[in-house]
Amino acid sequence: IKYRFPDGFWWGSAASGPQTEGAAAVDGKGKNIWDHWYEIEPNRFFDGVGPDKTSQFYYKYKDDILLMKESGHNSFRMSIQWSRLIPEGRGKVNQKAVEFYNNVINEMIAHGIEPFVNLFHFDMPLKLQEIGGWINRETVDAYVKYAQTCFELFGDRVKFWFTHNEPIVPVEGGYLYDFHYPNEVDFGKAVQVAFHSILASAKAIQAYRKLKQDGKIGIILNLTPSYPRSQNSADLQAAKLADAFFNRSFLDPSVKGEFPRELIQILKDEGFLPKIMSGDLAIIKENTVDLLGVNYYQPRRVKAKENLPNPNAPFMPERFFDHYEMPGRKMNPHRGWEIYEKGIYDILTNLRENYGNIECFISENGMGVEGEEKFRDQNGMIQDDYRIEFIQEHLKWVHKALEEGANVKGYHLWTFMDNWSWSNAYKNRYGLVSVNLNKDGERTIKKSGQWFKSVSEHNGF
Numbered sequence: 001i002k003y004r005f006p007d008g009f010w011w012g013s014a015a016s017g018p019q020t021e022g023a024a025a026v027d028g029k030g031k032n033i034w035d036h037w038y039e040i041e042p043n044r045f046f047d048g049v050g051p052d053k054t055s056q057f058y059y060k061y062k063d064d065i066l067l068m069k070e071s072g073h074n075s076f077r078m079s080i081q082w083s084r085l086i087p088e089g090r091g092k093v094n095q096k097a098v099e100f101y102n103n104v105i106n107e108m109i110a111h112g113i114e115p116f117v118n119l120f121h122f123d124m125p126l127k128l129q130e131i132g133g134w135i136n137r138e139t140v141d142a143y144v145k146y147a148q149t150c151f152e153l154f155g156d157r158v159k160f161w162f163t164h165n166e167p168i169v170p171v172e173g174g175y176l177y178d179f180h181y182p183n184e185v186d187f188g189k190a191v192q193v194a195f196h197s198i199l200a201s202a203k204a205i206q207a208y209r210k211l212k213q214d215g216k217i218g219i220i221l222n223l224t225p226s227y228p229r230s231q232n233s234a235d236l237q238a239a240k241l242a243d244a245f246f247n248r249s250f251l252d253p254s255v256k257g258e259f260p261r262e263l264i265q266i267l268k269d270e271g272f273l274p275k276i277m278s279g280d281l282a283i284i285k286e287n288t289v290d291l292l293g294v295n296y297y298q299p300r301r302v303k304a305k306e307n308l309p310n311p312n313a314p315f316m317p318e319r320f321f322d323h324y325e326m327p328g329r330k331m332n333p334h335r336g337w338e339i340y341e342k343g344i345y346d347i348l349t350n351l352r353e354n355y356g357n358i359e360c361f362i363s364e365n366g367m368g369v370e371g372e373e374k375f376r377d378q379n380g381m382i383q384d385d386y387r388i389e390f391i392q393e394h395l396k397w398v399h400k401a402l403e404e405g406a407n408v409k410g411y412h413l414w415t416f417m418d419n420w421s422w423s424n425a426y427k428n429r430y431g432l433v434s435v436n437l438n439k440d441g442e443r444t445i446k447k448s449g450q451w452f453k454s455v456s457e458h459n460g461f
């Protein structure tokens with residue numbers, strides 16, 4: 001074994017409720033924005049396949065947990081669907097949901113799989129979106145109540161909690177770049193949504209600590225290291241601002257309890273400071289995370305702006321930088337994302353050097369591939385050597401960061417089994433296990449699933 005990882009390293013994968021459970025309108029579940037968006041625009045991104053289809057984890061969780069075991073999981077990240085537990089976002093708790101999540105958590109533990117539980121994975125209950133979603137302060141209160149309900153119901157067994165998955169994505173998708181409901185372009189609203197998500201996270205952490213349960217709580221952020229085109233000062237400055245907008249905006253308040261100064265200055269200058277109530281900043285300051293989940297897919301390549309921005313165009317972060325395509329970059333042709341394995345090392349090194357070496361783990365990393373059926377061999381197994389290579393190359397960099405002292409505790413792949421995506425339904429497959437939608441969701445372990453098991457068993461490769 002050339003790359004050995006420390007004892008107790010977390011091997012597993014991540015998934016979310018809306019992308020896997022199905023049963024979208026069953027047993028008292030309320031609607032969230034995805035159920036709603038699919039209903040009103042089924043062909044927008046979804047190819048006519050909605051969150052009600054998915055892999056039906058709601059019904060098949062027992063078999064699926066066996067497959068987790070078979071593919072080497074010692075831990076697994078799931079999310080609780082807010083709109084399943086509290087159908088209207090606030091108010092009545094749905095006992096059927098309590099039963100379901102209890103069953104899943106107990107089943108995982110019975111099979112030696114540590115449950116990592118995330119609270120918010122893009123799934124705003126529709127009733128709360130109707131009052132503005134994260135723009136409305138009432139949603140923060142409702143979220144804290146929801147979080148507290150989860151801690152009280154499941155915290156005797158769940159030892160790893162996360163307040164949000166990629167909270168910047170609903171900001172970008174919903175209020176800047178049009179890939180999440182309510183798909184508006186409004187920088188002011190985007191900032192308010194970001195601020196309230198961060199505040200909600202800090203308040204949930206505060207609520208968790210008050211309960212004195214024996215576990216840890218963190219947040220999961222998608223970090224996209226910003227690389228400047230050159231070392232000239234204009235390019236460096238462009239990369240620095242892109243980093244402040246897209247990484248430090250959430251990383252700094254989550255880990256250090258404060259916002260990046262450059263960003264605050266821009267918001268001030270441009271008249272976009274959010275509404276803040278007295279006491280909010282102190283809550284953020286005092287309730288930083290115990291641990292950080294890092295989702296890493298791709299870097300951001302940045303250069304100084306070439307043309308002056310149109311002053312009449314809606315304000316966007318891109319007023320301060322341009323993106324560029326690095327010549328010779330490696331691409332995932334299916335998802336259109338650059339593959340740059342060293343990025344994972346740069347993130348871990350940055351956390352070690354500039355964020356107090358906060359305890360962290362890779363909470364998502366993975367490769368979405370279209371048309372994997374053509375790689376199925378005569379024994380029915382998908383021969384996804386490209387995925388094995390993808391994971392391996394990233395793990396080598398994680399290993400190097402570890403050797404240099406990074407406080408990284410595990411690696412979770414996106415994802416366990418092929419699932420429904422927010423932006424392409426079932427087109428891109430990410431799983432260690434394949435799902436055949438034409439055969440009632442039949443599951444088969446891919447070659448990568450077998451390989452992953454051996455990595456987890458040997459704690460290395």
Ligand code: BGP
Binds near residue numbers: 222428
């Ligand atoms: C992350 C999300 C996941 C998942 C993944 C793959 O941003 O946390 O929920 O969707 O990306 O992305 P996609 O499904 O868009 O290819």
